[in-house]
Amino acid sequence: DQQVKQNSPSLSVQEGRISILNCDYTNSMFDYFLWYKKYPAEGPTFLISISSIKDKNEDGRFTVFLNKSAKHLSLHIVPSQPGDSAVYFCAASDSGNTGKLIFGQGTTLQVKP
Amino acid sequence: GAGVSQSPRYKVTKRGQDVALRCDPISGHVSLYWYRQALGQGPEFLTYFNYEAQQDKSGLPNDRFSAERPEGSISTLTIQRTEQRDSAMYRCASSFRSSGAPYNEQFFGPGTRLTVL
Numbered sequence: 001d002q003q004v005k006q007n008s009p010s011l012s013v014q015e016g017r018i019s020i021l022n023c024d025y026t027n028s029m030f031d032y033f034l035w036y037k038k039y040p041a042e043g044p045t046f047l048i049s050i051s052s053i054k055d056k057n058e059d060g061r062f063t064v065f066l067n068k069s070a071k072h073l074s075l076h077i078v079p080s081q082p083g084d085s086a087v088y089f090c091a092a093s094d095s096g097n098t099g100k101l102i103f104g105q106g107t108t109l110q111v112k113p
Numbered sequence: 114g115a116g117v118s119q120s121p122r123y124k125v126t127k128r129g130q131d132v133a134l135r136c137d138p139i140s141g142h143v144s145l146y147w148y149r150q151a152l153g154q155g156p157e158f159l160t161y162f163n164y165e166a167q168q169d170k171s172g173l174p175n176d177r178f179s180a181e182r183p184e185g186s187i188s189t190l191t192i193q194r195t196e197q198r199d200s201a202m203y204r205c206a207s208s209f210r211s212s213g214a215p216y217n218e219q220f221f222g223p224g225t226r227l228t229v230l
Binding site for chain 2: 004034036041042043044045089091097098099101102103104105
């Protein structure tokens with residue numbers, strides 16, 4: 001049972017345009033959500049997070065939106081840059097638990113110059 | 114500053130052999146997690162330590178897998194009698210968070226690529 005799903009395996013956008021990566025979850029106990037970025041041969045790197053008490057968190061070019069009623073979150077990157085090309089993982093946690101992360105399958109983003 | 118380190122980076126072993134994978138977390142990080150990642154998938158939780166206490170091992174696939182963190186710092190994940198299906202990337206992550214504290218992000222190491230022939 002996949003509790004966190006990223007239904008788009010890949011996404012290609014032009015440099016300067018907006019990238020939107022989507023993530024859906026099923027467990028209503030999740031109260032903290034994170035996005036990680038992964039380059040080849042490296043471990044995932046934390047990018048941005050959001051608590052379930054918020055519906056938006058912004059950090060520079062990166063904004064995460066949370067829609068609790070739809071159990072959906074998205075990551076917006078604007079403007080997209082070629083260096084943003086990587087695999088992006090959505091992760092969720094029940095902070096009242098051990099804090100373990102449940103990851104989606106990942107979306108490979110390619111930003112074309 | 115040093116991040117999470119893991120050794121070895123690559124391990125090739127024959128079926129039936131035991132392997133030990135090491136994780137050196139960020140200094141001062143209380144929580145330590147082990148994950149396993151198959152190709153094309155996200156990391157999958159294996160086990161969790163708060164200081165030296167193993168508080169959740171619900172993700173360990175079977176009793177061939179074990180982990181320890183005896184002094185609350187370095188951790189070792191051991192796989193006994195390895196099988197081909199154990200081949201994967203094994204990732205360690207650490208966090209400043211302790212049980213009951215507000216959530217903190219986890220910092221991942223580069224992983225150990227295990228291949229069982």
